Amino acid sequence: MTVRTGTPTDTRTPRGVPRITRRRFLGTALGAGIGGAALASPLPEPLGATPADRVLRWGQSEADLGTADPHYAAATQDRVLVDLIFNGLLRFKPGDGSTFEPDLALEFPKPVVIAGKQVWTFKLRKGVLWHPSDKVPSYELTSEDVAYSLGKSADRARSAYSALYGGMTFHAPDPYTVSVVLDMAVSPNLFYPLVTNYAGGFIMSKRAVEAYGLDGVKTHPVGTGPFILRRYSPKEKVDLAPNPTYFRGRPKLDGIDYRYMADGFSRELGLRGGQLDGIAGTQDEAWVDKMQAVPKILVDIFGVGESTVLYFNQTIRPLSLKPVRQAIAYALNRDEFLALIGKKIAQKIYAPLAPFTIGALTEQEVTSKGLDYKTSLEKARALLAEAGMPGGFSVDLVTSELGIYKIHYESMQAQLSKIGITVRLRVVDHPSYHALIRKDANPIVIYVAFRPTADIYLRSFYHSASTVVTGAHPDTNFAHYAGVDDLIDRARVETSAVRQVELWKEAQIKILQDMAAYPVSYANQVYARASGLDYGHALKSVLALYPGIDETTQVRRG
Amino acid sequence: MTRYLVGRMLLAVPIFLGVVTIVFVVVRILPGDPAQVALGDYASRDAVEALRQRLGLDRPIPFQYGSYLAGLVRGDLGTSLITGAPVRDEIAHNLPYTLQLTVLAMIVGALIGVPVGVVNALTRNRLPDSIGRVLSLLGLSVPAYYLGILLILLFAIELRALPAVGAGDLTDLADSVRHLILPAGTLGLVMAAAVARFTRSTVLNTLGQDFVRTARAKGLPAPAVMARHTLRAALIPIVSLAGLWSIALIGDSVTTEIVFARPGLGSMMVGTMLQRDYTSLQSVMVVYTAFVVLINLATDVAYGFIDPRIRY
Numbered sequence: 001m002t003v004r005t006g007t008p009t010d011t012r013t014p015r016g017v018p019r020i021t022r023r024r025f026l027g028t029a030l031g032a033g034i035g036g037a038a039l040a041s042p043l044p045e046p047l048g049a050t051p052a053d054r055v056l057r058w059g060q061s062e063a064d065l066g067t068a069d070p071h072y073a074a075a076t077q078d079r080v081l082v083d084l085i086f087n088g089l090l091r092f093k094p095g096d097g098s099t100f101e102p103d104l105a106l107e108f109p110k111p112v113v114i115a116g117k118q119v120w121t122f123k124l125r126k127g128v129l130w131h132p133s134d135k136v137p138s139y140e141l142t143s144e145d146v147a148y149s150l151g152k153s154a155d156r157a158r159s160a161y162s163a164l165y166g167g168m169t170f171h172a173p174d175p176y177t178v179s180v181v182l183d184m185a186v187s188p189n190l191f192y193p194l195v196t197n198y199a200g201g202f203i204m205s206k207r208a209v210e211a212y213g214l215d216g217v218k219t220h221p222v223g224t225g226p227f228i229l230r231r232y233s234p235k236e237k238v239d240l241a242p243n244p245t246y247f248r249g250r251p252k253l254d255g256i257d258y259r260y261m262a263d264g265f266s267r268e269l270g271l272r273g274g275q276l277d278g279i280a281g282t283q284d285e286a287w288v289d290k291m292q293a294v295p296k297i298l299v300d301i302f303g304v305g306e307s308t309v310l311y312f313n314q315t316i317r318p319l320s321l322k323p324v325r326q327a328i329a330y331a332l333n334r335d336e337f338l339a340l341i342g343k344k345i346a347q348k349i350y351a352p353l354a355p356f357t358i359g360a361l362t363e364q365e366v367t368s369k370g371l372d373y374k375t376s377l378e379k380a381r382a383l384l385a386e387a388g389m390p391g392g393f394s395v396d397l398v399t400s401e402l403g404i405y406k407i408h409y410e411s412m413q414a415q416l417s418k419i420g421i422t423v424r425l426r427v428v429d430h431p432s433y434h435a436l437i438r439k440d441a442n443p444i445v446i447y448v449a450f451r452p453t454a455d456i457y458l459r460s461f462y463h464s465a466s467t468v469v470t471g472a473h474p475d476t477n478f479a480h481y482a483g484v485d486d487l488i489d490r491a492r493v494e495t496s497a498v499r500q501v502e503l504w505k506e507a508q509i510k511i512l513q514d515m516a517a518y519p520v521s522y523a524n525q526v527y528a529r530a531s532g533l534d535y536g537h538a539l540k541s542v543l544a545l546y547p548g549i550d551e552t553t554q555v556r557r558g
Numbered sequence: 559m560t561r562y563l564v565g566r567m568l569l570a571v572p573i574f575l576g577v578v579t580i581v582f583v584v585v586r587i588l589p590g591d592p593a594q595v596a597l598g599d600y601a602s603r604d605a606v607e608a609l610r611q612r613l614g615l616d617r618p619i620p621f622q623y624g625s626y627l628a629g630l631v632r633g634d635l636g637t638s639l640i641t642g643a644p645v646r647d648e649i650a651h652n653l654p655y656t657l658q659l660t661v662l663a664m665i666v667g668a669l670i671g672v673p674v675g676v677v678n679a680l681t682r683n684r685l686p687d688s689i690g691r692v693l694s695l696l697g698l699s700v701p702a703y704y705l706g707i708l709l710i711l712l713f714a715i716e717l718r719a720l721p722a723v724g725a726g727d728l729t730d731l732a733d734s735v736r737h738l739i740l741p742a743g744t745l746g747l748v749m750a751a752a753v754a755r756f757t758r759s760t761v762l763n764t765l766g767q768d769f770v771r772t773a774r775a776k777g778l779p780a781p782a783v784m785a786r787h788t789l790r791a792a793l794i795p796i797v798s799l800a801g802l803w804s805i806a807l808i809g810d811s812v813t814t815e816i817v818f819a820r821p822g823l824g825s826m827m828v829g830t831m832l833q834r835d836y837t838s839l840q841s842v843m844v845v846y847t848a849f850v851v852l853i854n855l856a857t858d859v860a861y862g863f864i865d866p867r868i869r870y
Binding site for chain 2: 059062063064065066067072156157159160161162163214215216218219233234235236237259260261262263265266267269270272273274275276429430431432434435438473
């Protein structure tokens, strides 16, 4: 750059080309700015046929779609989306996750034993059509699709839920019959959830998966459900259209504007401002009270609840000493934890399995055996003294920044300080927290989770094969516990539902006696909606972690 | 000029390379694992490992770095680790929203900031000046996201005059514009505060110059002195400030897009960070870097046209 003095007066260069003057430059720059902004405006798209007033406007948590492949969908925003698009052979009754009913299947199957193997045979509905897509025109669902889809769920390379389908093969003897053959017999309690509209039980189109490939189906889901994915706008929303050929009838809604809104306050403002009809809420009683006070806004609190449990790593001193773990249990107070969330949303739990899980110990069963570890600082101090640490000890832990985790860690920190245990906390973001606890970073892990069956829960958190880092199939056994492997394994192959429940209860008692984990509470789902939104069913519990939107849902405005 | 431009463009290459390298290293230092995030906490370690292999995350870091750089040279921004969609398409979808927001915010900032600054300068130490200075100080002190929330509460919740969130129905231009008013107004007001203060001091400084006194002495009316002589001379530092502020606006647009739940590069960046979507995050950062480099270059080039003393 050089600086010169003097002012140019010629408006043309010596070659006669018009010189760019300041005035011309500024005018051009201003014009370019305005023009650029206008051009930057997304171009209007052709008007669709859907009347906007019957399109549901939904604000879901999280910033974006993770995957619309139901066999990988695990985050809440993805579970909700695939629930709108896909079906299972069976389904949970809308609004009630404790009751099954046939979905793509005509009736419940009855197991038979053939050549030492258990066989479940499903008869399929006829005339169920797959959604049309740009690569695969609509066609009728057959047993070939179902066998293929369940086979995909069982394949480690094509599903996140493959471990649940081990020892199963899938057959299509005729176009409307599907057989599932199990090497080891299981009870309906364990089998039904695997073929229900949840996780690996969602049925995918064989032709669509083959046409789009595994990466393609993440954003091009082709299902048989009430809604069809019309368009995915990255980091913004998904537009869903009603399925006119849905086998239960065309949905009453004319579409769903499914928005990704990570910020809870923005969702709240959108609902209060009348731009959204329903939103994922905040698991906080103060928020519930605030929203319930807003005219024409309704708050729904429903299951399934996610359990909060503390796991003690038994390979790290001093937590390897049972009296120390028991001392911690006696020092903790469930009421103090509960006060952080509020009794409208959360309930205390005393057993490793939440009370709504088949096979869970009841509160009475736990307290009658003295395994509720009722708060007693005297007992806690005595147990610490017995372990040779009357003055307590220090422990370094990481906590997720996510409120539900952070408040539990901070409350535990305050409660344990009363018996001389110093907890030093480091806050990390949520993905980092999950990565760190799976590398054994925390001697005490707080984990919030829901699992659909007792077998899955106990196997994931208490079977030695699931031990983090060192297990044969590392999962979420943060306690490095190996005391109930036999009971879990025996329960899995027990075909008597009564005996199966007994084995699960026995396992839970042993876990509490060994104090491998301290159950705290479960917290229900919280959603808010405009009073004109009617889900079409009563709300008790929904495994997809949202209120459930289907062909009966409708919205009225004004 | 051409030589200067080529030189500046060549200088941008090591800047890009540095940013890409830093971002590449930083996102991999973070403990989160995209495969784990994609599958959720439900997935077993086996499933996570299988996905890591599919995504190529098990390959050596230098190999990943090399293939990413090679893709960039070819203009290939890669595919999202999470959705499998081309990152170029995701950026193309989100970029217009951010451009729309920042350009309109700059226009709002300039249209409010420059006149307020001039009025403040002309009424120095009198009531209008005091009011303007207090307001501009307030504007500079309030974070954009907080101002955005206040504006939403007033105009969207209380008055129900404007929408609170989203970018509107794209099939309806008027609706799209209605959705822009609050976010662009938020960013524009923050920028206007800075522009007003700077304009005031620059105009005051210019008013004391000899050539302004001469213009007055030869009998030019006050508006003409202001428009033809004072403002024109004061424009150079204001353009510098506008360049700097447009970079700051891009930063502020991140929080503004989140508060107003608007699509855009800011929302995309936050989303990719939360999902540990390495390739998307890297590419968004490259686009941001390109913006900063281009704006700086444009600002420098603009000097040559605005200030007759400067030639390249």
